[in-house]
């Protein structure tokens with residue numbers, strides 16, 4: 001099957017009008033925010049009216065990583081999260097998490113209104129459904145009743161899709177994530193926040209009361225550092241791989257008969273999540289499915305084929321995305337290792353439009369010493385009860401399994417003859433021959449933790465099967481924890 005599509009997200013057609021410079025001198029700042037996705041820009045926004053000198057650096061262009069590939073829902077109905085939190089923690093945790101998500105939605109609404117941001121923010125109904133005869137929504141409904149959430153029940157979605165069971169609420173939203181964060185960046189810049197693109201931080205050391213953060217050519221000295229970089233590369237010994245795993249999903253956008261005002265998500269495998277979007281010329285349904293632990297399914301041809309099989313439509317856009325799933329279903333937002341000057345925000349369990357927005361407020365409150373009722377809930381240093389983590393053995397072994405698998409068989413049976421592997425001068429290299437017969441050569445080792453890479457022939461990227469780093473065909477790092485390229489030099 002030949003797939004010829006726009007292999008990019010529906011949001012990425014929207015181009016920002018402003019570019020930001022690359023840092024070319026040493027600077028000193030009060031706060032350094034590393035990462036220009038929804039998290040980093042939300043932190044910057046909430047610090048913009050403080051007296052602190054704030055600087056945000058992004059290793060590529062703003063918003064091009066996970067934030068550009070989301071489905072863009074702002075909802076507090078998140079599959080069966082409240083019953084999961086109730087079992088893992090308790091009902092108070094479910095309650096507080098619910099409040100946090102409602103607050104996050106209100107936060108975005110207030111910002112959009114105050115800053116007059118045009119980001120297609122639209123109020124929609126939000127559905128949770130099941131089609132699985134063996135799966136009941138009753139537990140989630142029961143908890144929602146205890147939490148005083150007024151939902152309605154149905155077995156037909158507004159687009160007339162029939163489902164076994166569903167419930168929905170009215171007060172949730174969808175938006176265009178890139179229009180939102182690009183506007184945040186402009187507001188921040190007007191308020192004197194320094195924003196640098198194409199500026200990556202490669203090391204952070206603490207000296208006296210200051211963090212020394214290095215780019216390949218400059219130094220930034222900062223009193224506070226915020227790691228808003230999705231996969232926190234700089235975190236030893238936070239033991240991130242033991243507390244989380246990476247989930248990958250596949251998404252398509254195809255023409256719809258109308259812009260239905262609802263979003264939906266199911267609660268069983270294969271995962272299905274949908275919403276609609278109109279770009280004024282055309283209505284689209286955005287359809288996500290086939291979510292899996294990154295480490296277990298590496299055949300991207302097969303993974304994308306399953307997505308297309310699932311909907312059997314002719315998509316205009318096709319892409320994949322990854323998010324960090326935590327062992328106890330709660331994000332990590334707050335200060336690290338009780339260092340009140342180093343902050344982290346990640347592990348959003350695929351709900352980073354709300355949690356990333358909220359992280360902006362929580363971290364800015366921590367820096368400004370303003371009490372915030374969610375700091376304890378999301379504290380990254382909290383103890384996780386590993387005895388209760390249902391898939392803990394999988395989390396524990398999946399990275400190691402993936403590492404070993406990547407070393408044993410580099411030449412996958414599903415590759416076309418255009419993908420080759422060689423050993424040159426003692427170095428493992430990989431070659432992709434494009435449609436013009438041009439060879440693109442890269443080193444075949446992920447600079448992060450040395451896994452061998454897998455070629456994704458659908459999106460034309462070299463992907464790390466262990467922790468999600470991705471590189472383009474010429475070896476430039478485009479996503480994930482690797483801070484270095486894999487460009488081959490003779």
Ligand SMILES: Cc1cc2nc3c(=O)[nH]c(=O)nc-3n(C[C@H](O)[C@H](O)[C@H](O)COP(=O)(O)OP(=O)(O)OC[C@H]3O[C@@H](n4cnc5c(N)ncnc54)[C@H](O)[C@@H]3O)c2cc1C
Pocket residue numbers: 034035036037038039040057058059060061062063064065066067068069070071072073074075199200201202228229230247248249250251288320321322323345346348349350351352353354355356478479480483
């Ligand atoms: C398939 C899928 C669908 C989703 N749909 C939804 C949804 O509908 N609603 C919802 O709430 N959430 C959703 N999410 C989750 C959400 O998209 C993410 O949680 C969120 O975008 C993460 O934002 P971020 O800013 O933390 O990360 P990113 O957007 O990845 O931003 C991090 C930035 O840091 C930069 N960076 C990394 N390292 C460095 C460095 N060393 N120096 C400088 N910069 C660096 C990166 O280049 C990147 O731009 C979805 C996730 C997935 C996988």
